Amino acid sequence: MVSKFLTVPNAQGFHMRPASVFAGAMGKYPCKVTINFNGNSYNAKSTLNLIAACMKCGSEIELVCDGDQEEAALAEGAKMIEDGFGE
Amino acid sequence: MKGIGVSGGIGIGKILLVEEHSLEYTPKQVSDTAAEKARFADAVEQFCANTREQAEALKKTAGEKEAEIMLGHISLVQDPFLLGEVDKLIGGGQCAEASFETMCDMFIQIFSAADDDVTKQRAADVRDVKTGVLSILLGIKEVKLSDVPEGTIICVKELTPSMIAEIKKENVAGILTETGSTTSHSAILARVLEIPAVMSAPDIMKTAQNGEQAVIDGNKGDVILSPDEAQLKAYTEKREKLMQERRELEKFRGKPTVSADGTVYELVCNIGKPEDAAKALEFDGEGVGLFRTEFLFMDKTSVPSEEEQFSEYKKAAMILKGKPLIIRTLDIGGDKDIPYLGLAKEDNPFMGFRAIRYCLKNRDLFRIQLRAILRASAFGNISIMFPLITCVEEVREGKALVEELKAELASEGIEFDRDIKVGIMTETAASGIIADMLAKESDFFSIGTNDLTGYTMAADRGNSDVSYLYSALQPSVLRMIRSIILAARQEGIPVGMCGEAAADPMMIPLLISFGLTEFSVSAPSVLRVRKCISGWTKERADEVAEKVMQLETVQEVKDYLGSVIL
Numbered sequence: 001m002v003s004k005f006l007t008v009p010n011a012q013g014f015h016m017r018p019a020s021v022f023a024g025a026m027g028k029y030p031c032k033v034t035i036n037f038n039g040n041s042y043n044a045k046s047t048l049n050l051i052a053a054c055m056k057c058g059s060e061i062e063l064v065c066d067g068d069q070e071e072a073a074l075a076e077g078a079k080m081i082e083d084g085f086g087e
Numbered sequence: 088m089k090g091i092g093v094s095g096g097i098g099i100g101k102i103l104l105v106e107e108h109s110l111e112y113t114p115k116q117v118s119d120t121a122a123e124k125a126r127f128a129d130a131v132e133q134f135c136a137n138t139r140e141q142a143e144a145l146k147k148t149a150g151e152k153e154a155e156i157m158l159g160h161i162s163l164v165q166d167p168f169l170l171g172e173v174d175k176l177i178g179g180g181q182c183a184e185a186s187f188e189t190m191c192d193m194f195i196q197i198f199s200a201a202d203d204d205v206t207k208q209r210a211a212d213v214r215d216v217k218t219g220v221l222s223i224l225l226g227i228k229e230v231k232l233s234d235v236p237e238g239t240i241i242c243v244k245e246l247t248p249s250m251i252a253e254i255k256k257e258n259v260a261g262i263l264t265e266t267g268s269t270t271s272h273s274a275i276l277a278r279v280l281e282i283p284a285v286m287s288a289p290d291i292m293k294t295a296q297n298g299e300q301a302v303i304d305g306n307k308g309d310v311i312l313s314p315d316e317a318q319l320k321a322y323t324e325k326r327e328k329l330m331q332e333r334r335e336l337e338k339f340r341g342k343p344t345v346s347a348d349g350t351v352y353e354l355v356c357n358i359g360k361p362e363d364a365a366k367a368l369e370f371d372g373e374g375v376g377l378f379r380t381e382f383l384f385m386d387k388t389s390v391p392s393e394e395e396q397f398s399e400y401k402k403a404a405m406i407l408k409g410k411p412l413i414i415r416t417l418d419i420g421g422d423k424d425i426p427y428l429g430l431a432k433e434d435n436p437f438m439g440f441r442a443i444r445y446c447l448k449n450r451d452l453f454r455i456q457l458r459a460i461l462r463a464s465a466f467g468n469i470s471i472m473f474p475l476i477t478c479v480e481e482v483r484e485g486k487a488l489v490e491e492l493k494a495e496l497a498s499e500g501i502e503f504d505r506d507i508k509v510g511i512m513t514e515t516a517a518s519g520i521i522a523d524m525l526a527k528e529s530d531f532f533s534i535g536t537n538d539l540t541g542y543t544m545a546a547d548r549g550n551s552d553v554s555y556l557y558s559a560l561q562p563s564v565l566r567m568i569r570s571i572i573l574a575a576r577q578e579g580i581p582v583g584m585c586g587e588a589a590a591d592p593m594m595i596p597l598l599i600s601f602g603l604t605e606f607s608v609s610a611p612s613v614l615r616v617r618k619c620i621s622g623w624t625k626e627r628a629d630e631v632a633e634k635v636m637q638l639e640t641v642q643e644v645k646d647y648l649g650s651v652i653l
Binding site for chain 2: 009011012013015016017019020023024027043045046047048049051052054056057058
């Protein structure tokens with residue numbers, strides 16, 4: 001299992017577009033991908049779960065990947081968040 | 088009638104009531120669960136195909152980014168978690184309709200209960216997806232808006248993004264809905280398509296008649312059903328004027344703020360909440376010249392914690408991505424009712440225990456705020472601004488406290504901007520008179536014309552007996568503004584203006600002549616001010632200012648400026 005702490009940088013947080021783009025990208029990996037935020041754990045392959053998590057600009061989150069290709073999933077996921085989903 | 092104006096402009100046209108089809112069905116148990124799963128999978132596939140088509144249409148009318156909203160619906164319906172749960176429910180013998188609806192309703196409920204508006208609005212997207220998929224499962228044709236006649240005002244309970252995707256903007260004069268607000272996807276789309284829209288108009292589906300003429304004002308949120316001739320004429324004229332102005336102003340979007348002879352100015356916004364920083368950018372502001380922090384302290388039962396304040400300041404800084412953010416420390420006094428601050432009722436609150444005076448005496452509260460601002464400064468281009476400065480000691484004491492807290496944070500190993508600028512509001516007569524001394528102590532000035540006018544004229548603009556005295560164009564106030572700007576220039580520090588006067592076309596030539604460097608205005612004024620500044624050269628502004636500064640009454644000043652700005 002690998003993980004990384006990150007801060008959500010884009011103005012609108014994990015709203016519709018970033019959530020769906022992110023969930024889509026994570027869905028390509030066989031490993032389990034979760035985001036820990038505010039004491040809860042969310043399925044990061046699910047757009048609906050990501051939106052329900054209410055992660056806003058400035059929120060501190062932990063991205064956790066567990067299983068096959070976990071390193072690659074973490075690298076791509078962390079980069080997407082750090083780049084603010086290109087917004 | 089009044090709703091929320093979510094997309095600017097005037098819409099005049101005939102009402103078309105769009106009734107949604109009933110999606111009622113009788114939930115039933117299924118025995119052939121494999122067949123039911125296949126039926127559901129087909130419906131999802133059909134939904135995705137329809138949505139892709141709508142996204143293509145939207146890409147042409149509104150652009151790539153907006154089309155992605157529709158593609159987002161595809162990602163919702165293909166959500167692995169959602170599909171997994173639906174699969175389980177169908178496997179347990181529930182029909183596809185009930186299984187899918189159960190899961191959608193769960194998310195609608197979660198999103199609606201969120202404490203932020205953006206997430207709340209996502210409930211509308213899930214509803215949109217639910218309606219789309221259920222319609223397919225039940226074999227119902229969805230409402231088509233693609234062939235409404237020209238001059239239609241679409242009136243609907245809830246406008247879904249998929250409805251908007253079908254709209255031909257040249258045929259739709261306006262949009263009127265019973266639900267929704269500024270942050271709804273459909274509101275955003277209406278703005279992109281430049282269709283005037285009013286949302287949350289109460290009971291509009293019951294009050295409005297099909298084919299009835301109506302006027303909607305997307306700026307103010309006004310709705311007039313069956314307007315009389317005079318109203319119709321007035322709104323038609325207003326619409327023409329607005330459209331003309333809008334075309335003119337849009338030319339200034341994305342451009343630097345520069346005078347006719349090439350001097351570049353900073354044009355930033357006044358905000359009261361971190362989210363407003365996004366609005367400042369949407370209106371093409373170049374940053375924030377005044378972030379009022381009072382909102383954090385209102386409607387609370389105790390002083391907001393350092394963490395709470397830090398997270399709000401940081402949020403604004405991150406939205407602005409390195410663009411300037413000037414945070415004004417707490418500006419509060421006995422005229423505001425904040426029980427936990429223990430402010431006594433005063434006979435004369437505006438000359439009483441308030442703003443920097445209160446903060447310097449209540450160090451615990453001030454330390455929390457300054458520490459929060461300093462910590463947030465690691466995440467953007469933040470400056471600190473003290474309000475209501477009247478003497479040099481206040482600036483020195485405030486700055487000493489900032490230095491003390493910087494040392495404290497450094498020793499705790501907490502990041503902050505070591506070169507953070509500390510400036511002051513020059514908004515009292517005293518600060519105007521000793522502006523030269525204050526300029527030596529400050530990194531920048533910001534002229535608050537609302538208070539400066541009130542304190543200089545000793546006139547309350549809320550008091551109708553003396554409000555005639557209240558004008559920033561009074562010769563005394565103009566002299567005050569000039570001497571503040573000159574003092575700042577002599578010391579080589581930036582000087583801005585964050586009062587309403589900064590957006591006043593009569594004031595702008597004077598400010599250019601005096602040497603103001605930053606204009607901080609309300610977000611919707613940005614393009615108008617940029618256009619106004621672009622019309623002046625320093626030479627011409629100097630001529631006007633020289634003449635104005637010789638005039639002896641406010642009426643003469645107004646008359647003269649009125650004659651040169653037209």
